[in-house]
Amino acid sequence: MRSKFxxxxxxxxxxxxxxGNRIIQSIKQAIEVLVSRDLEKARLIMEGDAEVDxxxxxxxxxxxxxxxxxxxxxxxxxxVTAAMKMVTDMERIGDHAAxxxxxxxxxxxxxxxxxxxxxxxxxxxxxxMLNHSIEAYVDKDVHKAIGVIEHxxxxxxxxxxxxxxxxxxxxxxxxxxEEETDLLLIAKYFERIGDHATNIAEWVIYSLQTSV
Numbered sequence: 001m002r003s004k005f006x007x008x009x010x011x012x013x014x015x016x017x018x019x020g021n022r023i024i025q026s027i028k029q030a031i032e033v034l035v036s037r038d039l040e041k042a043r044l045i046m047e048g049d050a051e052v053d054x055x056x057x058x059x060x061x062x063x064x065x066x067x068x069x070x071x072x073x074x075x076x077x078x079x080v081t082a083a084m085k086m087v088t089d090m091e092r093i094g095d096h097a098a099x100x101x102x103x104x105x106x107x108x109x110x111x112x113x114x115x116x117x118x119x120x121x122x123x124x125x126x127x128x129m130l131n132h133s134i135e136a137y138v139d140k141d142v143h144k145a146i147g148v149i150e151h152x153x154x155x156x157x158x159x160x161x162x163x164x165x166x167x168x169x170x171x172x173x174x175x176x177x178e179e180e181t182d183l184l185l186i187a188k189y190f191e192r193i194g195d196h197a198t199n200i201a202e203w204v205i206y207s208l209q210t211s212v
Contacts, residue, residue: 005066009076012062012083019055020134023090026052026097027130027193031123034104034186042101052094059087082207086137089196089203093130096189096196103189107182118161119183122190125155129197136204148201155194162187 026045033042063084066072072080129148136145166184 005072005076008062008066009079012059012066012080015055015059015062016083016086017134017138019052019059019087019090020137022052022055023093023097024127024130024134026094027100027127030097030100030104031127033101034123037104037108039105039108042104045101046098049094049098052091056087056091060084063087078207078209082203086200086203089199093193093196096193099189100186103182103186107179118158118165119187119190122155122158122162122187125151125158126190126194126197129155129194133197133200133204136201140204140208142205142208145201145204149198152194152198155191159187159191 026048029041029045032038033045063080066076066080129151132144132151133148135141136148162184166180169180
């Protein structure tokens with residue numbers, strides 16, 4: 001009975017890693033099309049969000065089967081509970097990749113990210129947080145997870161700088177207010193991705209707690 005449970009836990013771990021890699025790729029591509037304005041690729045990213053949703057459902061089904069069919073001990077219960085929580089954050093990150101791509105399409109050639117140094121930095125730092133949160137899960141690394149949580153302050157500070165940039169640009173060129181507002185919304189998506197990466201890291205720590 002335990003061997004069947006361990007096999008299902010391994011399947012859960014493999015699917016979680018696959019979903020983690022998938023959302024990392026989605027965000028990476030969303031950043032690339034934001035810079036390159038490859039609108040056709042942006043549409044493909046939006047369509048690919050369905051794959052992330054499908055992975056979420058598959059993982060949730062594995063978790064439900066583990067809880068219903070087996071009787072997990074405290075450590076295993078934390079692992080399954082954390083996976084169910086993490087997969088929700090992963091799915092939302094996938095949504096934000098599609099959101100960024102949709103905004104890229106809406107903006108077309110109207111506005112360039114080059115004008116916003118802090119958005120580019122946000123994209124880089126958010127990508128770092130996301131990579132490290134997934135690595136923390138794969139490597140069962142509490143210290144890396146803690147690092148992700150602490151790094152969220154960096155992304156939040158950059159978002160504050162983006163807001164200042166937008167206010168200044170709108171003040172200088174009121175006619176370009178719509179374009180600047182679009183980029184502020186994109187920055188907000190990056191800020192939310194950082195929050196979700198933080199949530200994933202927190203659940204990694206929870207799942208690795210020693211049984212009392």
